[in-house]
Amino acid sequence: MLAIVRRLLALSTLALSVTALGATSTGCAADTGGEESEDDEPGTTEDAINAPRASGPLRFSHACDAGEKITIAAVGDVLLHKGLQVQSVDASDHFKSLWRGMSHLVAQADVAYANLEGPTAEGVNKSGSSVRDPGHTFDDNVYSSYPMFNYHPSLVDDLKSTGFDVVSTANNHSLDRRAVGADRTIANLERAGLAFTGTRPSTDASRPWHAMTTTRGVRLAWLACTFSTNGIPDSKKQVLHCYENRSEVLQTIRDLSARRDVDGVIVTPHWGEEYMHTPRSQEKQLAHDMLDAGATAVLGGHPHVVQPWEKHVTPDGREGFVIYSLGNFVSGQSQLPRRSSLVLYLGLTKGRDGKVFVNGVRHVPLTMRRWTVEPSDKASDATESMALTTQIFGEWNRMKSDERLVTNPECR
Numbered sequence: 001m002l003a004i005v006r007r008l009l010a011l012s013t014l015a016l017s018v019t020a021l022g023a024t025s026t027g028c029a030a031d032t033g034g035e036e037s038e039d040d041e042p043g044t045t046e047d048a049i050n051a052p053r054a055s056g057p058l059r060f061s062h063a064c065d066a067g068e069k070i071t072i073a074a075v076g077d078v079l080l081h082k083g084l085q086v087q088s089v090d091a092s093d094h095f096k097s098l099w100r101g102m103s104h105l106v107a108q109a110d111v112a113y114a115n116l117e118g119p120t121a122e123g124v125n126k127s128g129s130s131v132r133d134p135g136h137t138f139d140d141n142v143y144s145s146y147p148m149f150n151y152h153p154s155l156v157d158d159l160k161s162t163g164f165d166v167v168s169t170a171n172n173h174s175l176d177r178r179a180v181g182a183d184r185t186i187a188n189l190e191r192a193g194l195a196f197t198g199t200r201p202s203t204d205a206s207r208p209w210h211a212m213t214t215t216r217g218v219r220l221a222w223l224a225c226t227f228s229t230n231g232i233p234d235s236k237k238q239v240l241h242c243y244e245n246r247s248e249v250l251q252t253i254r255d256l257s258a259r260r261d262v263d264g265v266i267v268t269p270h271w272g273e274e275y276m277h278t279p280r281s282q283e284k285q286l287a288h289d290m291l292d293a294g295a296t297a298v299l300g301g302h303p304h305v306v307q308p309w310e311k312h313v314t315p316d317g318r319e320g321f322v323i324y325s326l327g328n329f330v331s332g333q334s335q336l337p338r339r340s341s342l343v344l345y346l347g348l349t350k351g352r353d354g355k356v357f358v359n360g361v362r363h364v365p366l367t368m369r370r371w372t373v374e375p376s377d378k379a380s381d382a383t384e385s386m387a388l389t390t391q392i393f394g395e396w397n398r399m400k401s402d403e404r405l406v407t408n409p410e411c412r
């Protein structure tokens with residue numbers, strides 16, 4: 001009782017509405033078949049109350065410097081619970097039905113990134129055994145939801161044709177179909193021509209962990225790692241681990257950033273405490289170490305909710321950028337903070353030394369509702385969701401979903 005009184009005293013208007021919505025939507029989870037077990041995790045109420053507040057605009061000293069400019073769009077976790085996979089079978093635009101209301105926000109960037117949270121492995125069951133593939137369906141055997149995800153491989157084609165260029169395959173669900181699942185996922189990504197980072201084939205331990213994207217002569221190396229594979233042993237060393245392989249991760253960043261054929265390094269770690277809006281000291285330390293090692297930006301994920309961004313000035317004077325969590329991009333999680341995320345736009349300029357620097361960041365708030373994600377400024381009843389992301393990232397760097405994409409508007 002004392003805790004309730006204390007909580008009520010601490011509640012802001014926003015937190016009150018978030019709490020009320022959270023309580024309502026828990027009931028919503030039950031009628032999806034109850035497979036969204038992750039929704040039962042405690043802590044959301046406290047998280048909403050404790051969400052940090054942006055202190056002001058985030059700007060970069062060299063925003064207006066000359067040089068070739070490109071823009072990255074980054075979204076969070078592609079985490080497809082049962083309801084989303086069932087919809088992908090039924091809808092004429094299949095997996096694209098999950099994001100059809102915002103796909104232009106992906107397509108308008110030069111390079112687009114998402115975290116592919118789970119295998120896309122045909123004909124593998126939950127034990128990792130090869131079985132007859134049922135085709136694009138949800139059979140809860142080959143294609144399944146929490147806690148052992150696996151998606152029909154056409155997901156990869158749908159991500160690619162939406163405009164995504166690179167995905168992380170290093171996350172806590174990387175091995176949900178064991179080594180063979182990671183291998184088949186890689187084969188499907190290669191078939192579709194969608195670059196990936198953070199895993200490698202069981203048969204090729206010499207394969208580099210990073211992926212490359214090239215846009216108008218700007219060559220970016222992408223490097224993903226994960227804090228965990230949910231206790232499933234990485235027996236064939238297929239996954240790059242952020243903390244276990246910390247020195248390898250940092251050395252890889254140093255090596256990549258020193259290469260003459262690499263203009264910038266984007267690191268996409270899968271880390272953090274679920275359902276918390278605030279990063280822990282271990283993520284902060286590693287993010288700063290990654291930037292100090294030569295990374296241009298660090299784009300985190302996994303907590304299912306968004307976490308703040310910041311600028312970090314490295315010892316050699318570069319202004320690095322980190323967003324600790326991009327949140328869920330598409331998921332079946334029903335509570336408001338878990339349905340609230342963003343498209344992050346990261347503007348990069350290639351300087352005279354041939355390396356890129358950050359010229360600015362913007363965000364378009366997103367809201368997920370059964371089962372599609374939309375820009376919050378176009379979605380109905382998304383006021384609280386918009387208020388939450390705006391609280392954390394601020395108004396100045398916010399962009400309307402139909403606004404022309406400019407990452408450094410102060411330079412106009």
Ligand SMILES: [Zn+2]
Pocket residue numbers: 117171172173270301302303
């Ligand atoms: Zn995760």
